Every structure is written in structure tokens, then in C-alpha cells.
Amino acid sequence: MITRRFALLLALGVPLPALLPGPWLLTAAVLGLAVLAAGLDVLAAAPLTGVTLRRAGEATVWLGETTTMPLTVGNGSRRPMWLRLRDRWVPSAGADNTEHRLNLMPGEEQELTTTLTPTRHGDRRAVRVTLRSYGPLGLAYRQRRQKWNDAVTPGSTLRVLPRFPSRRLLPEKLAKLRIFDGAVVTRGRGQGTEFDVLREYVIGDDVRSIDWRASARTHDVVVRTWRPERDRRLICVLDTGRTSAARIGDEPRLDAAIDAALLLAVLAAKADDRVDLLALDTAVRAKVEGGGHRTKLPRLISSMAALEPALVETDFGLAAGDLLRRDHKRSLVVIFTALDAAPIVEGLLPMLSRLTTRHRVVLASVRDPETAQLAELPPEGATAADVHVAAAAELALAERGRVRALLEQQGVLVVDELREHFASKVADVYLMLKAAGRL
């Protein structure tokens, strides 16, 4: 294929037919020379099969951060290589400097870096590296078909982890946890319901905790100490159905749910509880269970990264079936969904009674501030259309209130909070339950 330089060459030949005799012959000569030069140039260009491409297969980055993906290009041919290449990623990977020019001597290798600032969480893929090898004159180049380029492109995936703004709440919540745990000396001994150890009575201990039977066996007065339960189970159920796609502020409801679930997972992992994850709409989208504490958290984060809202009605029956099938102990089930009447009344309510008998259920929903705003008319200048919308908003609010009441009647703890306090509130509910030993 020819370059613009070829066109320039032809353009340089333009005055010749006008100035010299034999115009048609000269035109043919100019064209012929240019074509000949371009042909030789293509022949002299280094073969594309000599290019070697290498790249790290995977990388991880938090959403909102920028990373670079190095690509190593080598010249395996015997000729010098003038190369131009484009490193294409999917648009949401936010690839910046994708086009590179380089000049490689035989056997030389060079590392290129493409800067990526992803705009969405999930797996962001490198699609293809398109290669173009120029001849020494720059008149023509070699470039192969898309399929060939696809075949030589080293596969690479950037795993973009979801935004986790509630990270800043973590120290505060962990401090609360440590108070329960007794690791902080402000409250004397640790609170909790689970038996920890027997130790000698010291003045100041609660006399109610003296273990008389143990004291009889020894010569000293012995007290029992307690600690919060460990190895409790916590299951985060993320609804990725249509209600999770609605935007709260600038992000979908699902992102807020992921943020809160992450905070909860980190907290529970620190408190030595087991955290499982179940994300579903019409099918189970992600499921994390089992495994050691150490590896659990990265697995959770990683599988949450790939979640995306889908425009389908969530089938809570899948979750219920899964939760009821489990033969494990009582768990804390936190369902992240929306307090919308239809999906909850039709999908969740029928199986709620069975769920609540086996597990403790918390339903967490981000409240949409816009509905409340729409229900309020301005003191002046409202139109009839505003009034109709306000009426519709009042209806929605009333409905939400009814659903909430219905859920609470069934023994479900409902967290209905604005985005700013959502994750914190969910964590507080967990800490409260843990402190009360009701997990």
C-alpha cells in the first residue's frame, strides 16, 4: 500500500508535462517511476512476520486510577524495520497514547507503554495491535489484514476493580470492631457471647462472670471471659437486575451496592467472619464461597469487578434456593436491591418467611433523593405537570413505605439510606448485630 509520500512524488512530477515536450509520455514516465520506486520500497520493507510482540497477560487497577501496559516489540527479521503500530483497547479502557512509531535494528527490542485510564469497572481487553512496516523510502508499506493482526496480538486483560470510596470509613469501623473485640482497653474486657478462656479473678471483674464450677476445681476464683463470635457467616446477595441499573446521582445503584458490599466484606474478614458473595439477576452472575480468609477478599473484589446491571427482572428464587440448600449454620444475609414494590412483593416476599427462619436477613437499598425532591413543589411557580409528577412521587414514596413496613413485619432489617451514608449504615448494622451476638 502506498503512503502520502507517494502522492507527493506524483505531485512533484506535475510541472514536467507542462514544461517539456511529450506531455503524455512524461506523465506515464512520472507515474511509472513512482510506481517502480514504491514497488521496490515495498520489497525492501521488513516482513511483518519478523515482528515479535510480548506483553504481560493481566494487570489490576482500581477504577479512577491510571496504569500503563508495556508492550515489547522485537525485530526478528534480518532487515532494519521502520514500524508504526497501534495498540487498540476497548473504548472503556481509556487508552491514551495508542499509536507508536519505532525504528528497530535486526534483533533489537523496544518497550512501548500505553497509558490506560479505565472509565468502567470489569475486565478491559486489549483488542489488537495493528502493524505497519514501511520501506526505507517511506513511499509504501506492508500491512496485513485485520485477522492476521488479531492473531499476532498478545492477549491482555486489565481487571478494573470497582470504585471503593468507603475505604475511608474503614478505620472508624475497624476501631468499633476492636472495641467489641476487647483489643481496646476502654471497656475493660471484651464483650461478646462466645466463651473465650478461663482466667483468675482480679478485682474489678464482673462477679456474674465467675465460673463457680471451675473455681471449685482450682484454688482460685476463676472467671470466664467472652469474646464476640467468630467464623459467623455473612452472605452478600447483589441484585444485578433492572432496578440496579437506575442511576442514583451519577452512578448506577449497583455501584453503590458494590461499594457497601466491599466495606462489609473487608470488615467481616477482619472480624474473622466468613463472607460469601452471590450476584444474580435471571442467572447467577458471580458466586464466591469457601476458601481461606487470606485469599477470600481479593477473590470477592475481583468477582465484583465484573458485575454489570442487566435489564431483566431479578429472580430471587435462585438466591433463596441457594441459601436454603446450604446445609451450613445460620448466616447473615444482606440483600442489596431496591425498595421497589413489584420485584420485592412478587419476587422476594413469597420466600422471605422461609429465609428468615433459617437466616437473619438485612435488605439494603440506596434511596433515590430525586423522588423525594420531585414530591416537593416549589413555594411558587409550580405547573400542573409538576403537580402530576409530585403526585406520582408521593405514590412511589408511600409504596416504598408500605414495602418497608411489610419487610419489617417479616423480621427483615431494612437499610434505606442516601448514597453518602449507605455503606456506613450497612456496616453499622453488621457491627450492631455482631455486638449483640445476633449473627
Add this chain to the structure above:
Amino acid sequence: MKSRRWLRFALPLGFVAALATMTGVAHVVQQPDPTDASFLSPTSTEGDGARLLADALTSDGVQVTVRSSSAEAITEAAAAGSVTLFVTTPGLVHPDYLERLATLPEQVRVVLVAPGQDELAAAGLSVPVGGPRWTATAPQPGCATDFANAAGPAAVQRWRYDVSAYDAVRCYGDGLVEFRSSQVAMTLVGAADPFRNDRSDEHGNRTLARGLLGRSPAVIWLDLHEREPAPDDSGRPTEPEQPEQPDPDPDGDDPDDSGDPSGDEEPTGEPQDGGEADQSAQGGGNGVSDSPLARAFPPAVWATLALLALAALALAAASARRLGAPVAEPLPVRVRAAETVRGLGGLYRRAGARSTSLATLQGAARVRLAEHYGLPADVSADEVAERVAATVGQPVLDVRHMLSGGIEDSDEELARAATTLQNLVRFVTGQQNWQQAPDEGNVT
């Protein structure tokens, strides 16, 4: 995805190509074929026959003799003296016979129907041919011959004959020309339409054909429908005569010879025209080189332009190839917040459900006020109204009307009632001063 993109490009192009091909094929099929037995045959009554014309000539008192061999027809014409030799299919006549036409005596008039460049050249006539047009058109006669004046417009202009080299009568925009080559009088008709049965009623076709052929007392009608074999040896004697005849091919090499056939005709044709005729002969029917635009500029300009066009083309081609196609990716689902609320509000508005909307707002307001006063949720509206009236200092009836009354069915009324209601709630719950809207609202 890929195949669809290919289709998107190919379908419209294919459609246009198919349309063009179909039109071309239909046109070709519709054209009369000289090898059909009926084509301009004096005995055929079909559309492309010429029975009507033959009958008309007979009734005009013209003696029509039909011949199916050129040799016979020419011999007879040479013997008969004042006669019109009507050649319907000059393309099928062997070139040797065409050549012999020039040897016919002076009184003979030869009428050729739609001869092509080759036939004219074979007949020794240097007449550049223009056309053909898509169909025959019927221009005004534009000449002062009897038959043309009588006929008026007639459909003869499909081919055009440039007879500027001769002292010729040029009619119908060169669609019909008459001139004298060596001795014989030649008439070239640019289309077969005037002679055909199905076209004889159009324009002045019938009159023109009768006038054209009825000038001599007898017509020898050469009705030929297949290519003739070469004359055995009879072609030879004509060859020595060739130098006398104008031959366009040798003419092309030497412009000076162009006026050769008749010295007195040369002054009429301008030297430029002679050159033009040469060019066309040289180009072998190349329409571009003899166009006036081509002659307006020197070839250097054209060569420069061509090179510029090539450079532009190369630039376009070089810019066209992408370094990898853009990548597509499914977009995430986006649902606006409170979308259903807005949709429901729109439905209320379209249905004109003003009282329903107001009742909903009033219900919500009562619940809020009851909460504020610490009343049970199922408290009656009157009780709430009394408490509010006490707070605000307004008649209970007015407040009750605000909290549960209906309205007149108009948008302004609805907006005012709803605003008043909410302002009242905000005042009672301490979020807003009383002064603003309710005073206005009280007027109702």
C-alpha cells in the same frame, strides 16, 4: 457484523447495476433486428415491416420491385435508369456491392437506411457518423426539400451524418442527408422509423417516406435479411476504379486529399472541417478526441490535469487505509433515576387526572401533618384540619378544603391548590414562613 457491512455497501450498488443492466437489455431487445425477415420488408404487416409503405407507393403509381440480392438489384438499377434503389439493411450488404453503388448511373437515387460508419466507408463515402441516440427523435426538417416540407417533423434522427465534405442537403439536424457522390445521388436516413408499419402514423413519418421514395417512377426495394456472400469475381472490376473514389482511410493520412472526390465541393468545406474528419477517422470513433473541449486546450494541460488527478487519487488511497479498525463495545445499561415516577406523572397529565393527583398530594399531606401532631395514622381529616386551623389561625372550613377539598378542573387551579397545600404543610412543620402563598390561596 463484517458481512453485513459488506452488504451495506454492495446492495445499493448491485441494485443500481441491475437496474442499468435491465434497462440496457430491454432496450436492446426492443430494437428491431435487421436479420428478422419482417424488418422493413414490403410484404410484412408486422410492426417493423413496411407493407403500409409499399402499398402506399404502389397506390401513388410508383412501381415497386422487390429484390433479395444486391447483385440483382444493382444490375437492375443500372439498367433501369431513373429509379430509386432502396437499401433497407446496408449493414448486411457485402462491402463489395456497397462499393459498386458509386458506379451506378446519374439518374439512380440510392436511399440507405441507417448506414453505419463501416458501410459508408465501404461505399467510398467520407461521412463521419454521429450517434446513435438512445431512440430516434423527430426534429424540425430545417431544409427546403419537397418531401421534408410536406412531412414536417419526422423521426429520422438516430444517427447523424456529417456531410460537410459534400455539397449536401442536410435535413432534420443531419438525420437525413442527400448529396451526390461521384455520379449517384445518395440519401442517408438516420433511422428506420419512418418506413415501419407501427411508426408510420407518428409525426410526419408516412409522408416523409412516401415523398422520399416516390420521386422516381420506380423503386427497387432491396429486401435483405442475412449477410451476403462475397461476389465471385464480380468485385474485381470495381477495384481499378478505386483510386477515383474517395476512400476515408487513405484520406486520414493525408488531409489534402479530403476534397478529392469533387473539386468544386472543396471551397464549401472549411479546411478545419477536413482536419476534424481526419481526427475522427484516426480516433476510430473515439468521441473524446474530437469534442470541442478536447481541442480547446493543448495536451500538456490534460496531461498535467491527469497527473494531478492521479496524485489526488494516490493521496486519497494513502489516507484511506486505517491503522486498524475502530473497536466496538457494548455500552452499559443506563436507566435515569426516578424514570418511572416521571413516566407516571406524564400519564396523569395526559389523562387529565387532576383530582386524582391532588387527592394523592392531600393524602400525603394529611399523613405528614398527623405525624407532626403525633396523631395516629388513621386519624380523620377533620381532626387534622382542626389542629392545623388552630396553628395557622384560619377558619377550619378553609383548611379542610385545602386538605381534602376538590377543585375546578383546570391546570392553573390544580397548580395553585397543590402549591398552597404544600406551603401549608411546610409552614406547620416549620420549614417555611406562612406569608408567601397561602394568603393568595385563601382568596379561593
